[in-house]
Amino acid sequence: MTNQTAPIVVVGAGVAGLVCAIELHSAGRPVLVLDAESEVGGRVRSTTRDGLVFDHGFQVLFTAYPTLRSYLDLDALAPRKFLPAARIVQGGRVSLIGDAFSDPSLLIDTVMARAVPLGDKLRLLALRRFAQQLSVDECFTARFAGVSTREYLASRGFSATVIDGFFAPFYGGILLDRTLATSASVLLFTFKMLAEGDTVVPATGMGALTKQLAARLPPGMVRTGVGVQSLTVNDGRVNGVVLAGGDVMLAAQVIMATDAPAAARLAATAGVQIATPSGARGTTTLYFTTSGASPIPGRALWLNADASAVISHAVTVTDVAPEYAPRGVSLIAASAVGEAADRSDADLESAGRREFAAMARAAGDAAADAKATALTRVAVWRVPYAQFAQPPGWREHRPTIACGIPGLWRASEVLHSSSLEGAARGGQDAARAVLQSH
Ligand SMILES: Cc1cc2nc3c(=O)[nH]c(=O)nc-3n(C[C@H](O)[C@H](O)[C@H](O)COP(=O)(O)OP(=O)(O)OC[C@H]3O[C@@H](n4cnc5c(N)ncnc54)[C@H](O)[C@@H]3O)c2cc1C
Missing domain, CATH: 3.90.660.50 (Polyamine Oxidase; Chain A, domain 2)
Structure with missing residues (x-):
């Protein structure tokens, strides 16, 4: 497979990665979402044990979040x-x-x-x-x-x-x-x-939100339990990912939808330094x-x-x-x-x-x-x-969607604000930038 026929690989199946994949898929692009964890959702997950629902940290949804809301069927979330x-x-x-x-x-x-x-x-x-x-x-x-x-x-x-x-x-x-x-x-x-x-x-926990987003993608498009360990670069362009087990997967584009520190670590494997909010x-x-x-x-x-x-x-x-x-x-x-x-x-x-x-x-x-x-x-x-942390002035040093090397992009809350809305907006904006450029 050449990287022209390879899918766009989105690393991370949190809100940002899922929204990004929904946009790319609805534009007809082949997409593959990879997440290291055993289930989708990133920071928005719930575990049910003995009939008790535990959100992975107490968290709420503001229904007024404009971007996120446009991807959700709120009524179905009860x-x-x-x-x-x-x-x-x-x-x-x-x-x-x-x-x-x-x-x-x-x-x-x-x-x-x-x-x-x-x-x-x-x-x-x-x-x-x-x-x-x-x-x-x-x-x-x-x-x-x-x-x-x-x-x-x-x-x-x-x-x-x-x-x-x-x-x-x-x-x-x-x-x-x-x-x-x-x-x-x-x-x-x-x-x-x-x-x-x-x-x-x-009604069934915050994790229902990210499960609902994932359900908008065809079966098999999101693979969990698949960590990305590094990026591959060919001819000055990111052209794939190396999985945790060592397998290499070609990619037409790689979009990092991980948390900020993980994105910085991944980008470094392609020799790129990206801005990361500290704290x-x-x-x-x-x-x-x-x-x-x-x-x-x-x-x-x-x-x-x-x-x-x-x-x-x-x-x-x-x-x-x-x-x-x-x-x-x-x-x-x-x-x-x-x-x-x-x-x-x-x-x-x-x-x-x-x-x-x-x-x-x-x-x-x-x-x-x-x-x-x-x-x-x-x-x-x-x-x-x-x-x-979002202290005064942090947005002046915000990273950009394009990461300074062809083939590598960022879909993340860091592009907007540290919130569910910020993540949805980051995912949407990244997908649109990738679609515009190709
Ligand atoms: C306890 C808590 C309370 C919060 N309260 C609120 C609130 O009330 N309102 C609000 O708006 N926001 C709140 N937030 C923030 C909100 O949850 C986040 O802003 C948002 O979920 C970030 O989404 P994301 O997709 O950018 O990142 P994440 O959800 O972190 O998703 C990143 C994904 O990337 C995956 N990943 C990382 N590295 C790799 C790799 N190398 N290979 C493969 N996969 C990888 C991770 O497994 C993860 O699934 C809260 C967060 C927490 C945890």
């Missing part, structure tokens, strides 16, 4: 909605802050919430309106991309109380970064997405079950705003999607971010129980301690590389 709200626990008190435009029943609690002073509530409304007026691309212009979320919020007049007591834990949950060092572009983008759609999980945001998710009542009930995320918090955010997933556990069982997901994510399983478990009890006590639950004690830890999911 999306289960979170309340557009968060319960903020701080100093032994809990306040419910919600988006009353999305769910008017949240108005009274939100207006009454003591965690956010009135002036800041008005500023939150103004920020919501402002983010909605921007297009997705405008969110990422230099004006916002060059400042940190913390600086931007201060420039809009938000008080330190709300910055540390609301935004820090809230964005700890979304960006896995409680320091608010992430670029303000990401704040505006996520605020826009939160305002314009629902926050959901598919990783990791998270550890603990799953607990109980056959009694959950200490942190409801469809809103619980945010632990105390500075000493080990568990950053938690939710009773089965209150959102009962399908995540057998009838009568509640499943709780609790996430640690930053340095806390590196603590031992036992440490995280005991901190989880202690902090759940404190959250329930703050909500006035007389049985708080008994409920926290009755929990069983059923899984711990460690994801050291959940997102890449």
Whole structure:
């Protein structure tokens, strides 16, 4: 086989690789997607054990993501909605802050919430309106991309109380970064997405999302359990891949849809250095079950705003999607971010129980301690590389789709933002660039 008749090889079957392959396949190009793992999905996978659904790290889908949504049959995923709200626990008190435009029943609690002073509530409304007026691309212009979320919020007049007591834990949950060092572009983008759609999980787990994308490709087009170890170069052009077992496979083009560090390692095997965002945001998710009542009930995320918090955010997933556990069982997901994510399983478990009890006590639950004690830890999911760091200015050094050597391309979240939407957009843009060039 010459490399003219060989398929376009997409390395990586996460959101970016699958979207890229869908585009290329629908344009009539022969495509082969290879992934080192035993199943598709990359960072968006779920495992079912004893009737319990464990997402590989707690994660949600914003239905307003424009690019990703265009590839999904959302109804077929049976999306289960979170309340557009968060319960903020701080100093032994809990306040419910919600988006009353999305769910008017949240108005009274939100207006009454003591965690956010009135002036800041008005500023939150103004920020919501402002983010909605921007297009997705405008969110990422230099004006916002060059400042940190913390600086931007201060420039809009938000008080330190709300910055540390609301935004820090809230964005700890979304960006896995409680320091608010992430670029303000990401704040505006996520605020826009939160305002314009629902926050959901598919009834059978987040992994259903990537399985649905893969099902849009013909059988055999995606091969799992096939790692790519290096690239082959002939006459100054990437013309194939070497598989983990040593077999060589010719390729008309190679598109790297792996995470950023893996793409940099692969490109280096072709003698090419590609720009890679430095810094990783990791998270550890603990799953607990109980056959009694959950200490942190409801469809809103619980945010632990105390500075000493080990568990950053938690939710009773089965209150959102009962399908995540057998009838009568509640499943709780609790996430640690930053340095806390590196603590031992036992440490995280005991901190989880202690902090759940404190959250329930703050909500006035007389049985708080008994409920926290009755929990069983059923899984711990460690994801050291959940997102890449997106500090101010990172987009100025973004890599490009073409990798500086003929035949090698990049389909990745690094082209847009570290998110499901960023990955879908990266996959779509790469496919279009390859199609345009050939
Ligand atoms: C716990 C967690 C929470 C998150 N929360 C959110 C959230 O709430 N909202 C949001 O929008 N985003 C969230 N994200 C981020 C989002 O999941 C990612 O941005 C997105 O999934 C990245 O997709 P990708 O296709 O670019 O990369 P990946 O999903 O990493 O896919 C890359 C694939 O490449 C494969 N691969 C790597 N090297 C090789 C090789 N040499 N050979 C063959 N295959 C290879 C890997 O096995 C993998 O399947 C979260 C991520 C995690 C893990």
